[in-house]
Amino acid sequence: MNSSESSELLIKLNRETSKILWKDLQRFYAQGAVLVVAPGVDLVATAASVANDEAEEISALMKNEKLIKATEYIATTWLAENCEVWAVVVAPWVLVQKERNLP
Incomplete structure (x- = not known):
C-alpha cells in the first residue's frame, strides 16, 4: 500500500469512528x-493495521496487551458502568477503546 492509499484509509477510518454505548455492542x-x-x-x-493485515504490528500490540479480545470481565464491568466507548x-472486527478516566 502506498502512502496515498494509507492516508486515505486513515481518513476513512477516522470518519467512521464514533462513540457508542458499550451495551449497544453486546x-x-x-x-x-x-x-x-x-x-x-x-x-x-490500530484499525488501519488490522485492515491492512499487518501481522507483525498486530502481534506486537497483542503481546504487549495493547490490543486484546474483549473479555467477560471487561464486558460485564463496562455494562455495569454503562460506559461509552x-x-x-x-x-469482521469492531475495535473499541474506552477513554481514560480524567482526574
Missing part, C-alpha cells in the same frame, strides 16, 4: 468480534 461481543485497544494507543492507526468497524 451482540458483537457475544460473537467474539470485539477487540479492545488500550487507552493511549491510537485507535485509528470509541468504536470503529474493520470487518
Whole structure:
C-alpha cells in the first residue's frame, strides 16, 4: 500500500469512528468480534493495521496487551458502568477503546 492509499484509509477510518454505548455492542461481543485497544494507543492507526493485515504490528500490540479480545470481565464491568466507548468497524472486527478516566 502506498502512502496515498494509507492516508486515505486513515481518513476513512477516522470518519467512521464514533462513540457508542458499550451495551449497544453486546451482540458483537457475544460473537467474539470485539477487540479492545488500550487507552493511549491510537485507535485509528490500530484499525488501519488490522485492515491492512499487518501481522507483525498486530502481534506486537497483542503481546504487549495493547490490543486484546474483549473479555467477560471487561464486558460485564463496562455494562455495569454503562460506559461509552470509541468504536470503529474493520470487518469482521469492531475495535473499541474506552477513554481514560480524567482526574
